[in-house]
Amino acid sequence: xxxxxxxxxxxxNPPVLADSARGxxxxxRWVRVTxxxxxxxxxxxxxxxxxxYDAAPLFGFEFSPHIALGGxxxxxxxxxxxxxWLLLINGLVYGALGILSGRFRxxxxxxxxxEVLRDLSAALRGRLAHDDLAVYNAVQKLLYLGILLTxxxxxxxxxxxxxxxxxxxxxxxxxxxxTARYVHFAAMTAIVTFLCVHVTLAVLVPTSxxxxxxxx
Amino acid sequence: MSSKxxxxxxxxxxxxxxxxxxxxxxPSRRLFLRGAGSLGALALLSGxxxxxxxxxxxxxGVVSRFNDRVQALLFNPNTLAPTYPESMITxxxxxxxxxxxxxxxxxxGETYQLEIGGLVGNKKPWTLPELYKLPEVSQIxxxxxxEGWSAIGSWQGVKLSDFLKLIxxxxxxxxxxFQCAEGYxxxxxxxxxxxxxxxxxxxxxxxxxxxxxxFPIKIRIPTKLGFxxxxxxxxxxxxxxxxxxxxxxxxxxxxxxx
Numbered sequence: 457x458x459x460x461x462x463x464x465x466x467x468x469n470p471p472v473l474a475d476s477a478r479g480x481x482x483x484x485r486w487v488r489v490t491x492x493x494x495x496x497x498x499x500x501x502x503x504x505x506x507x508x509y510d511a512a513p514l515f516g517f518e519f520s521p522h523i524a525l526g527g528x529x530x531x532x533x534x535x536x537x538x539x540x541w542l543l544l545i546n547g548l549v550y551g552a553l554g555i556l557s558g559r560f561r562x563x564x565x566x567x568x569x570x571e572v573l574r575d576l577s578a579a580l581r582g583r584l585a586h587d588d589l590a591v592y593n594a595v596q597k598l599l600y601l602g603i604l605l606t607x608x609x610x611x612x613x614x615x616x617x618x619x620x621x622x623x624x625x626x627x628x629x630x631x632x633x634x635t636a637r638y639v640h641f642a643a644m645t646a647i648v649t650f651l652c653v654h655v656t657l658a659v660l661v662p663t664s665x666x667x668x669x670x671x672x
Numbered sequence: 673m674s675s676k677x678x679x680x681x682x683x684x685x686x687x688x689x690x691x692x693x694x695x696x697x698x699p700s701r702r703l704f705l706r707g708a709g710s711l712g713a714l715a716l717l718s719g720x721x722x723x724x725x726x727x728x729x730x731x732x733g734v735v736s737r738f739n740d741r742v743q744a745l746l747f748n749p750n751t752l753a754p755t756y757p758e759s760m761i762t763x764x765x766x767x768x769x770x771x772x773x774x775x776x777x778x779x780x781g782e783t784y785q786l787e788i789g790g791l792v793g794n795k796k797p798w799t800l801p802e803l804y805k806l807p808e809v810s811q812i813x814x815x816x817x818x819e820g821w822s823a824i825g826s827w828q829g830v831k832l833s834d835f836l837k838l839i840x841x842x843x844x845x846x847x848x849x850f851q852c853a854e855g856y857x858x859x860x861x862x863x864x865x866x867x868x869x870x871x872x873x874x875x876x877x878x879x880x881x882x883x884x885x886x887f888p889i890k891i892r893i894p895t896k897l898g899f900x901x902x903x904x905x906x907x908x909x910x911x912x913x914x915x916x917x918x919x920x921x922x923x924x925x926x927x928x929x930x
Contacts, residue, residue: 508820511820512819529818530919530922531923533924534732534733535732537925538731538735538736541735620930621752621894621929621930622746624753628754633814633822634822
């Protein structure tokens, strides 16, 4: 991370600057707070979403009620439409700060296809180094950008299912009401897949988990 | 819509045949938290006694009522639900209720009268021949079920806003409540009742409503979820108090706008 970037990051988080003597801050406080709020909101949305799915399954399977949230359809809908506010507001705060602080631009760009291939190959051979947690490798950049865009897709496709009359242009954009349900499901699948890889890697590289809790 | 779920032993299979019935829980507290334990996140919260089942249900109820207000604000009285060509009508259009189709109320059209009550000028009940004489409007719109599935149907009948004016209803009243033959009921907000596509429906696909689709009267509201579109309607009241409804009282969101 450049000195300029450090200054910018710290400037948006004066409390972190105060004890910067203990090593560089990897994740400023606003990133950590919004990350964990998002984690809770996502778990609530996924769990209740699975229960809602079970009321009219799109495919030939159902989610076990033991891993779904809400007990039955009405309970699940109440959770889903309550947690959506948490997800939406937290997501907007995170997105605004990510753009305004320059963190997205600095951390996620540029993404060069050649570097993605190199790092992916290294990762699959178990040779991808994580010497500096503050710098994302090309695969991380691609995945983090991808998951941010998936987050946008899941919110917008969700809105198009919830309000197919008031937001009918959005619903049409997703291919109509029925197709929007599949888009919403596909985005959920992408997020759950990401979550599995994300949590596995956080456990394999515990310093990254510490950084997301303590900041460094 | 029917599902492939296997009914538990000792459960009346007939009750489980169609959709909503299978979703009804046994009356019990903490239902909304069921499954949350394995989710982890909420086990943490409830373990700290920040929320228990009752508190969670109350909090979720508060948010649901907040969502009613948000949806009332999002509702644009001039935004029309998308309409479709006849070729897109879902055939057969699904029967849907919390009971089996065989148990749908069988109403005698000869003696039937629509009861009118509440804040209206003329409370004279309406017979079917009288209703069939009123100017007819038609729509081919998408019925969206709270369960997620949808189906496109063709409905004909009287514009509800015209009918409300005809009977001298107080259009500044807050709600319209519908009572149905089998004990079902629902309450809708006046702006939705006055929406240009909200219809006192007498026909499906240009034929007198068959029993399955709500004979003799269905209220078709393409801007609301299916359960806010009552069938077998026997009474309509214009009033200022929210009388709730069959599903609303069980936890489905009250406004349920689309």
